[in-house]
Amino acid sequence: MSEHAAQIDRHYTTTGIDSRKLGLWVLIGSESLFFGSLIATYMVYRGQSTVGPFPHGPDGLLDIPLTSVSTFVLLMSSLAMVLALHAVQVSNRRGAITWLLATALLGAGFLGFQAYEFTHFWHEGLTLDRNLFGASFFILTGFHGAHVAVGVVWLLILMTEAWRHRLPASRALSVEIAGLYWHFVDVVWIVIFTLIYLIE
Amino acid sequence: MDTHAHASGDHAREDHARHPSPKVYVLIGLILTIVTAVEIAVYYIDALNDWSTAIIIPLSMSKFLLVVMFYMHLRFDNRLLTAVFAACGVLAIAVIVSLVILFKVLPYQALG
Numbered sequence: 324m325s326e327h328a329a330q331i332d333r334h335y336t337t338t339g340i341d342s343r344k345l346g347l348w349v350l351i352g353s354e355s356l357f358f359g360s361l362i363a364t365y366m367v368y369r370g371q372s373t374v375g376p377f378p379h380g381p382d383g384l385l386d387i388p389l390t391s392v393s394t395f396v397l398l399m400s401s402l403a404m405v406l407a408l409h410a411v412q413v414s415n416r417r418g419a420i421t422w423l424l425a426t427a428l429l430g431a432g433f434l435g436f437q438a439y440e441f442t443h444f445w446h447e448g449l450t451l452d453r454n455l456f457g458a459s460f461f462i463l464t465g466f467h468g469a470h471v472a473v474g475v476v477w478l479l480i481l482m483t484e485a486w487r488h489r490l491p492a493s494r495a496l497s498v499e500i501a502g503l504y505w506h507f508v509d510v511v512w513i514v515i516f517t518l519i520y521l522i523e
Numbered sequence: 524m525d526t527h528a529h530a531s532g533d534h535a536r537e538d539h540a541r542h543p544s545p546k547v548y549v550l551i552g553l554i555l556t557i558v559t560a561v562e563i564a565v566y567y568i569d570a571l572n573d574w575s576t577a578i579i580i581p582l583s584m585s586k587f588l589l590v591v592m593f594y595m596h597l598r599f600d601n602r603l604l605t606a607v608f609a610a611c612g613v614l615a616i617a618v619i620v621s622l623v624i625l626f627k628v629l630p631y632q633a634l635g
Contacts, residue, residue: 359615
């Protein structure tokens with residue numbers, strides 16, 4: 324019986340992959356299509372605005388230095404996330420708490436940059452219904468920001484679990500799954516940063 | 524506690540053995556930082572204006588692949604997970620390319 328239970332635990336699905344992990348990858352697949360559609364919309368409406376403010380050009384709104392810093396912050400949060408996973412896998416509770424908190428704080432920092440950017444754009448006259456750039460930009464980056472916010476809450480819950488001694492090495496998969504979500508949010512930003520900010 | 528917990532522990536140890544070391548994670552983080560810095564430099568260098576898109580997109584793709592392969596462990600995990608992600612990624616890219624061609628290329632061709 325015990326051997327049987329161990330087999331069930333190690334082969335959750337007929338594929339040999341843990342069902343939670345496979346489910347998260349399927350979610351990531353569907354999220355790829357979701358963000359793909361939003362990016363496609365942005366690309367189609369790119370350069371079609373008939374009234375300002377415009378993203379690029381002499382009076383362009385996009386602040387590349389500021390967004391470069393926020394991009395760096397999000398990339399470093401991914402590094403902190405994998406270090407948190409490693410800490411949980413080697414039963415380093417203090418390390419797990421530290422790196423999970425660092426990841427959440429870096430994610431919150433990224434959201435702070437985004438809140439500043441949105442507020443600045445609003446003061447410059449760019450709203451959701453001002454022009455096609457405003458509509459497609461706020462929808463795309465807003466949905467990305469919402470995903471980051473969900474990730475921050477998820478990370479804080481895991482950190483609380485580690486704090487309460489409820490995140491042993493046997494539960495490392497829970498951290499790995501949260502990490503997969505977090506890294507996906509990061510790779511989506513890599514694409515957004517390139518297509519919206521760096522390519523005029 | 525059992526067998527379930529022990530088996531989970533075994534599973535965690537197996538995953539840990541397959542995953543990269545913290546040194547590799549930090550090295551990947553360093554590479555990501557450098558590539559991002561190069562992208563931003565290319566954006567600002569006027570002499571590269573005509574080439575910036577051709578340079579920045581491959582750099583961005585390399586960052587994307589590094590995160591997916593090493594931080595998301597696709598390089599070390601079951602190939603089925605790679606297939607799920609790649610299939611959806613290809614479909615997403617196809618949607619983007621199709622819509623751009625449909626709305627931004629074909630209308631101009633129709634106008635001659």
